[in-house]
Amino acid sequence: MQENNIIYEIAQKFQDKEVIENDMKEAFSLVTNLFKTKYIDKINLELKNNIDNIKNNPPKEIVLLNAIKPFMLEENHKNIDNAINLVTNISALNYMIPKNFDTNIENNNVIKVNSLNVDPSVKEDGVYDIDENCMFSINNSFNSNNLLLIVFILLLFKL
Secondary structure, eight states: HHHHHHHHHHHHHHHHHHHHHHHHHHHHHHHHHHHIIIIHHHHHHHHHHHHHHHHSSOOHHHHHHHGGGGSSOGGGGHHHHHHHHHHHHHHHHHHSSHHHHHHHHEEEEEEEEEEEEEOOTOOOSSSSSTTOOOSHHHSGOHHHHHHHHHHHHHHHHTT
């Protein structure tokens, strides 16, 4: 008879919309907290460590921005500081993105994976496949850091 009472109590709870909403909120909160502690906190710690390393050993873009700061009007110093923070954060995130990593497969085979930089014109041996119809040559290619620096300088002068 006690089983019927338990089933009746559970059925009553299922009919109460507020109880279901509270249970769903609690479940979502548990999953959110688990995800935060398992992944987000570790990512934030790694990001903070990378930012600290960049501040201790700044890249040439940050050194350049700090060097031109005294020659700018004081009202533009905030723009330079914002640019330095942006370069710092982008650099810290770039350190976190794996460029190449090895993955072991069952037969002890190792597969080289080039994440995010997948270029179909590069063959397995690292040699580029030449596209004769390509309008740009290797000498005209832009480095993303150079482009980033140009954008920051343009932002500093408010063009």
